[in-house]
Amino acid sequence: MKARVFVTLKNGVLDPQGKAIEGALRSLSIDGVDSVRQGKVFDIELGIVDQGEAEATLKAACEKLLANTVIENYRIELVA
C-alpha cells in the first residue's frame, strides 16, 4: 500500500519561507496569488494490507516524528 502524508504549518504560525516564495512569485509577475504557505509531502510505501492498520501506523509516524504538533498539522492519504 502507498500513502502520502502532508505536513503543514498550523494557522497563525508565521511562515517566513512561504512569505519569501510569495514575494518571488510577485516579482515574476505571476498575478492573483494572495498568499503562500510552505509545507512538506512524504510519499511512503507500506508493507501493510489492512487499511486500518496502515492508518494507525501512519498516525504514529506523524505524531512521533514527521510532524511537530506544536506548530504543524498533518493529513494522511492512502493511495490504494
Add this chain to the structure above:
Amino acid sequence: MRAIVLKFPGINRETDAARALEQASGFKPQYVWHGDHELPAGTDVVLVPGGFSYGDYLRCGAIAARANIMTAVRKHAERGGYVLGICNGFQILCESGLLPGVLVRNRDLKFICRMQHLKVERTDTRFTGSYEKGDVIKVCIAHGEGNYLTDPETLKALEGDGRVAFRYCNESGEVSDATNPNGSMNSIAGIYSDKLNVLGMMPHPENLIDPLTGGTDGRGLFESLMRKTSAAA
C-alpha cells in the same frame, strides 16, 4: 560534578563544550554516543552541544531527539539531573519534549553569526549562580533557526514561573524588537524546564571562555554548573 557531552552525527561544537566544562571543573568530560542506551553511572550534567545533527533534516534536532540516548537523558532529567542544550542542543531538547516550544526559521530568513548581548533573567539557578541579577553578558550567536515559538498559554506559564533564562538585549540591557535578532517571542534566548534543571539556549557561552577569542562572559555559566557545592536550585 560529573559531566558528559553527547555526540550525534553532524554536531560540531562538542569540543568547545567539553573545553568549557573542563576549564570550569578541572575534569575532562566523557563523550557519549547517541546510539548508547545508558548514561555513565554518576552522571550529574548532560550537555547537548550545537551543530547540525543529521544535517537539520526534517526539522532541526528532530531526528537526534529520537536517538536511543535521549530516553536515558529524559530519565536523567526526571530524576532531577542537569541538562544543558546549546543551539542545536536547544532544538534537540525542544523536539524531545524536555523543553516546551520550538525553534523556527529566523524572522528575516538569514543565518546570523555575530556577537550578541543577553540579559540574565535570574541568578538563583544551578546554571546562573555566578552571575549577578540583571547582568548583561556578551556571547555569540550562530543560527538559522533560533526563532523561539510556543503557544500563548505556554508563553504565559514560562513568564509567570520565571522560566525565561536569557533574553536578547542591547549592551545597556534594553530588550526591544530592535534588539531581537531572530524574532523570538518575548526576545527569549533560553528557557528552563519547570524544575529549573534543564536549560536550553540558542547563544554559545562555550565560545566565550577565553580572552583570546573575544571575551569570558560565558564562563560564569559553566562555573555555576560545575561548582562542587549544591546550588540554591
